[in-house]
Amino acid sequence: MCFHLTLALTLTLALILPLSATTPSFQTQCLSFAPPVLPNTTLRLQEHIPPNTTLPLHGTDPTCARPTQFLSIETCRIALTLHTSPRSSVIVDIFLPHPSAWRGRTLTTDTDGIDGCIKYEDMAYGVTHGFASVGTNVGHNGTSGVSFLNNEDVVVDFAWRGVRSAAAAGRAVTEAFYGRSVAGRRYYIGCSGGGRQGIQVASMFPDEFDGVVVGAPALNFNAMAAWRARFYTITGAVGSEGFITEEMWKGRIHSEVLKQCDAIDGVVDGVLTDASLCAGVFRPEALLCTHRVTESCLSAKQVEIVREVFSPLYGVGGTMLYPGLAPGAESLATQRLLSGTPFPYSVDWFRYAVYSDPSWDPASFTIADAQAAQDKNPGNAATWPSDLSPFRDAGGKLLVYHGGADQQITGFNTEKWYNYLSRGMRARSEDLDEFVRFFRVPGMGHCSGGVGAWQIGQNGGATQGIDFEGRYNVLAAMVDWVENGVAPETIVGTRFVNDSVAKGVELRRTHCRYPLRSTYVGGDASSMESWDCK
Ligand SMILES: *[C@@H]1O[C@H](CO)[C@@H](O)[C@H](O)[C@H]1NC(C)=O
Ligand SMILES: *[C@@H]1O[C@H](CO)[C@@H](O)[C@H](O)[C@H]1NC(C)=O
Numbered sequence: 221m222c223f224h225l226t227l228a229l230t231l232t233l234a235l236i237l238p239l240s241a242t243t244p245s246f247q248t249q250c251l252s253f254a255p256p257v258l259p260n261t262t263l264r265l266q267e268h269i270p271p272n273t274t275l276p277l278h279g280t281d282p283t284c285a286r287p288t289q290f291l292s293i294e295t296c297r298i299a300l301t302l303h304t305s306p307r308s309s310v311i312v313d314i315f316l317p318h319p320s321a322w323r324g325r326t327l328t329t330d331t332d333g334i335d336g337c338i339k340y341e342d343m344a345y346g347v348t349h350g351f352a353s354v355g356t357n358v359g360h361n362g363t364s365g366v367s368f369l370n371n372e373d374v375v376v377d378f379a380w381r382g383v384r385s386a387a388a389a390g391r392a393v394t395e396a397f398y399g400r401s402v403a404g405r406r407y408y409i410g411c412s413g414g415g416r417q418g419i420q421v422a423s424m425f426p427d428e429f430d431g432v433v434v435g436a437p438a439l440n441f442n443a444m445a446a447w448r449a450r451f452y453t454i455t456g457a458v459g460s461e462g463f464i465t466e467e468m469w470k471g472r473i474h475s476e477v478l479k480q481c482d483a484i485d486g487v488v489d490g491v492l493t494d495a496s497l498c499a500g501v502f503r504p505e506a507l508l509c510t511h512r513v514t515e516s517c518l519s520a521k522q523v524e525i526v527r528e529v530f531s532p533l534y535g536v537g538g539t540m541l542y543p544g545l546a547p548g549a550e551s552l553a554t555q556r557l558l559s560g561t562p563f564p565y566s567v568d569w570f571r572y573a574v575y576s577d578p579s580w581d582p583a584s585f586t587i588a589d590a591q592a593a594q595d596k597n598p599g600n601a602a603t604w605p606s607d608l609s610p611f612r613d614a615g616g617k618l619l620v621y622h623g624g625a626d627q628q629i630t631g632f633n634t635e636k637w638y639n640y641l642s643r644g645m646r647a648r649s650e651d652l653d654e655f656v657r658f659f660r661v662p663g664m665g666h667c668s669g670g671v672g673a674w675q676i677g678q679n680g681g682a683t684q685g686i687d688f689e690g691r692y693n694v695l696a697a698m699v700d701w702v703e704n705g706v707a708p709e710t711i712v713g714t715r716f717v718n719d720s721v722a723k724g725v726e727l728r729r730t731h732c733r734y735p736l737r738s739t740y741v742g743g744d745a746s747s748m749e750s751w752d753c754k
């Protein structure tokens with residue numbers, strides 16, 4: 221790495237000496253900083269951001285729906301373009317807090333789905349807590365996958381190279397800026413598609429991160445894309461014969477799920493503490509109309525649709541490719557999987573990455589398409605590691621969480637992966653606990669939201685009112701684990717009344733690490749002490 225020696229010295233002194241009128245102002249430090257000259261990299265932007273700024277994000281693709289970002293603390297922003305191949309490039313945006321606010325750490329953030337949208341809200345979360353925060357568009361802009369078409373390099377950037385390259389560049393810039401190594405304090409936070417990216421980078425580049433916090437990871441990505449694509453063929457289009465309306469899913473069907481399963485955990489509270497216990501016993505036949513079809517019962521065809529929705533996807537040859545949607549997730553799933561429209565991320569993955577055929581018709585989906593996606597495995601996006609011992613041996617820690625009512629990626633798939641990893645590494649849970657811990661969050665939706673105690677500091681949108689303390693916050697828990705060797709035994713989740721901090725805490729619940737299950741042990745069910753991990 222090469223950077224300006226005099227500047228580095230000035231910056232090092234600035235770290236040691238209290239800031240006074242004689243040291244250059246942070247604005248000057250920021251604007252006169254000479255970023256390290258990294259190979260195949262160009263500087264896009266260098267700006268000083270005063271405290272309490274609503275930063276306009278000029279040039280951001282409108283589909284990213286992030287026109288501005290509020291930043292409460294003073295920040296130096298450096299953005300780079302990394303030319304990752306002759307026909308692809310990745311944007312990296314780096315927020316550097318004032319040296320007095322920097323805690324010696326980096327935090328690399330993710331992108332959702334198949335998006336190329338920088339998570340500015342997560343960068344803001346990181347910088348507010350003293351991390352030098354790194355964001356990336358993973359090689360394309362906006363929420364569409366059209367840039368994958370006939371360009372494997374853009375797919376590779378999306379699959380792993382974007383996050384990896386961004387993390388490496390972010391580290392180099394951070395170390396040059398503060399004149400200090402970040403070894404042993406490099407973090408990653410992501411969910412969904414970004415959860416997959418974190419695990420893929422930990423698997424392929426075990427030295428890149430010291431602590432990886434991921435939620436609802438889109439593991440077994442090709443099978444997942446197929447599983448999501450299949451819902452449209454199960455439900456049919458809006459208004460087609462037997463199509464089940466949103467009202468029916470959220471009303472009658474959800475009530476039936478609760479009727480059959482809410483009490484399995486001993487408490488009738490609208491939350492299925494372990495949805496897998498419901499999956500085995502739920503009987504949609506209870507909804508079948510006995511005399512004539514009315515609005516409060518289902519036709520035989522509709523009962524079959526409900527059964528299929530909760531069933532795993534079986535592939536060519538009958539192997540189970542991907543587990544079923546968790547019962548309890550049906551209400552929120554009406555947003556996408558059960559909406560009677562093709563799942564956009566799956567459509568784009570098949571059209572632009574798997575088949576290079578923009579005319580591929582989502583209504584034609586069959587398990588032969590699932591097989592084709594797995595055979596091609598575009599960009600090596602699959603992400604289904606059976607062994608993470610290089611990451612473990614490098615000292616890496618991995619914290620995984622998944623909502624029990626996830627409406628977009630079934631939490632059963634993360635259980636499946638954890639068990640697969642356990643077998644692959646011939647490791648008992650007690651052994652895996654050394655470096656990978658998986659927390660199930662009952663009643664939480666996809667990455668956030670839901671009826672459970674879902675706020676655990678997992679992203680910029682889930683931190684309001686949550687102390688930055690390992691007990692309540694997964695990122696703080698990861699810092700304790702990596703830097704102090706204190707591994708999280710449980711994570712306490714919080715839900716505010718109507719999800720409003722101002723209205724106060726409604727519920728706190730101890731979330732257990734798999735395979736332990738949150739278990740009601742008696743007493744006031746709304747009290748945390750009435751639940752234990754068993
Ligand atoms: C930013 O705004 C907050 C809340 O209004 C305020 O407490 C804080 O002093 C402001 N910071 C600066 C540096 O102006
Ligand atoms: C993404 O958008 C930026 C403008 O914000 C542009 O400079 C860059 O070339 C775009 N990248 C791609 C791959 O289109």
Ligand SMILES: *[C@@H]1O[C@H](CO)[C@@H](O)[C@H](O)[C@H]1NC(C)=O
Binds near residue numbers: 259260303304305306
């Ligand atoms: C820089 O880009 C060129 C052309 O894509 C490539 O051959 C070379 O390996 C890259 N260098 C580094 C250090 O990535």
Ligand SMILES: *[C@@H]1O[C@H](CO)[C@@H](O)[C@H](O)[C@H]1NC(C)=O
Binds near residue numbers: 717723
């Ligand atoms: C919570 O939201 C519901 C529905 O929007 C509303 O009826 C109720 O009054 C709200 N409760 C509080 C305490 O604000």
Ligand SMILES: [Ca+2]
Binds near residue numbers: 484485487489492
């Ligand atoms: Ca319950």
